[in-house]
Amino acid sequence: MTDRKGVFITLEGGEGTGKSTQLKLLSQTLTEAGIANITTKEPGGTEIGQELRRILVTGDKDKCDAVAEALLYYADRRIHLTTKIWPALEKGCWVLSDRFADSTVAYQYYGYNKRISQEMLDDLYRMSVGKFKPDMTILLDIDPRIGLERSLKKAQGMSVKETRHESRGIEFHNNLRAGYLEMAAREPERFVVLNADKSIEDLHKDIVKNVSERFGLSLCRK
Numbered sequence: 001m002t003d004r005k006g007v008f009i010t011l012e013g014g015e016g017t018g019k020s021t022q023l024k025l026l027s028q029t030l031t032e033a034g035i036a037n038i039t040t041k042e043p044g045g046t047e048i049g050q051e052l053r054r055i056l057v058t059g060d061k062d063k064c065d066a067v068a069e070a071l072l073y074y075a076d077r078r079i080h081l082t083t084k085i086w087p088a089l090e091k092g093c094w095v096l097s098d099r100f101a102d103s104t105v106a107y108q109y110y111g112y113n114k115r116i117s118q119e120m121l122d123d124l125y126r127m128s129v130g131k132f133k134p135d136m137t138i139l140l141d142i143d144p145r146i147g148l149e150r151s152l153k154k155a156q157g158m159s160v161k162e163t164r165h166e167s168r169g170i171e172f173h174n175n176l177r178a179g180y181l182e183m184a185a186r187e188p189e190r191f192v193v194l195n196a197d198k199s200i201e202d203l204h205k206d207i208v209k210n211v212s213e214r215f216g217l218s219l220c221r222k
């Protein structure tokens, strides 16, 4: 990726923080402002990625370890970048992604209480992503008990239960949240941390305000 004309924004956070909901709303607001954008997600932003997603987010939580998970997530990410994210950015389209590489550090490193090395994850990043980074990462932060409740309620209505990560204990999710906050504190120029314990509409307003400020836009809010 050499010539990036679009803007790459990622949404991060634990289960049920509102990433998918807010991504859609942000996309609509950008579209209304005349900014061409696509929404996508990890894992599963591509056709092959959908197959990897099924492996990664359904079934028994212990079916593979953190290293295997990290490798699978990076396979998904590499395909996602080369076939979808980079081509869109090169065309000048904004790309909004529900999760990206920070999720791998949060889940496979912090969530598992540092059972794998950060060095290994850094190496995988360099190999698969290079120097490319999101222009802005919005971290939605909430008490994991609230997020998990939302997420499990949502899964009740779905035929395929994407609850492999939800089925991990609360300790995993507390580690994950603390890890995300640590990562955000290390890169304040890229991250914005928002309290996700508020209404969908209020959180959307916070996101729009931050995106407007970051990119010098005046996005109208309904």
Ligand SMILES: Nc1ncnc2c1ncn2[C@@H]1O[C@H](COP(=O)(O)OP(=O)(O)O)[C@@H](O)[C@H]1O
Pocket: 013, 014, 015, 016, 017, 018, 019, 020, 021, 022, 150, 151, 153, 154, 196, 197, 198, 199, 200, 201, 203
């Ligand atoms: N601010 C909010 N307050 C209450 N419920 C919410 C809020 N945001 C999202 N939800 C609901 O919580 C569930 C999980 O939201 P979702 O956007 O899928 O989260 P994520 O993608 O972060 O897992 C959905 O059923 C959604 O409608």
Ligand SMILES: [Mg+2]
Pocket: 019, 020, 021, 098
């Ligand atoms: Mg989601």
